[in-house]
Amino acid sequence: MLVVEAKLKNGTPEQYQKLDEAIRTSQFVRNTCVRYWMDNKGITRNDLQKLCSTLAKNKDTPWVTLLNSQARQSAADRAWQSINRFYQNCGAPTRHLTAHVAAPSSRAKISGKKGFPKFKKYSRSVEYKLTGYKLSDDRRKIKFSDGFKAGEFDLWCSQRTLVYYSEQQIRRVRVVRRADGCYCQFLIDVERQENHEPTGQVTGIDLGLKEFYTDAQGNTVDNLRYLRRSEKRLKKAR
Structure with a gap:
């Protein structure tokens, strides 16, 4: 999968609020699935998919529809990925670390964490598959057409443009909320073939403050200082 990210621009405050409501609803569904797994034994991935349909028909949760x-x-x-990862960790051998504390005779054993599924408090994304959105013909706009009706946004993409890929190649569309706005991530199904020819050379990298890094050959990459450049906007946002 290739991920192409674009920023959602030129939307009204009401439109961004609708996206936040979609993100919170996705968080509710995910947490409900985790609770359903905790309260019932033998739950499978298919059972969680059926639960989504049940939540949509429930009169107590009309916003899920x-x-x-x-x-x-x-x-x-x-939710199932978290549950499945927990099962895998339970099957893995537990690592113990013996640590000496103040008294030589007293020791503490620290075991590896199993990663029990937790409830999300501050989710920042919602993921669509093949429906719920529509791309413009020039791939410069996207319109969300589900029940929240967030509407149309401009896509600002700095790395790659979407015109090189067909709609059939786009397998997922994920909306991500960040401090500087909303972004849209497109997961594209492409075949990438990269041939690597080992050179047999070894290099060293030194990270710094003035330059982001300097390698053994003297090549440097500038430190873009994103935080410094965004401080004024952060102060206004407060």
């Missing part, structure tokens, strides 16, 4: 059905399934998949 506004979220796209495939986005609800993606939230359930995220």
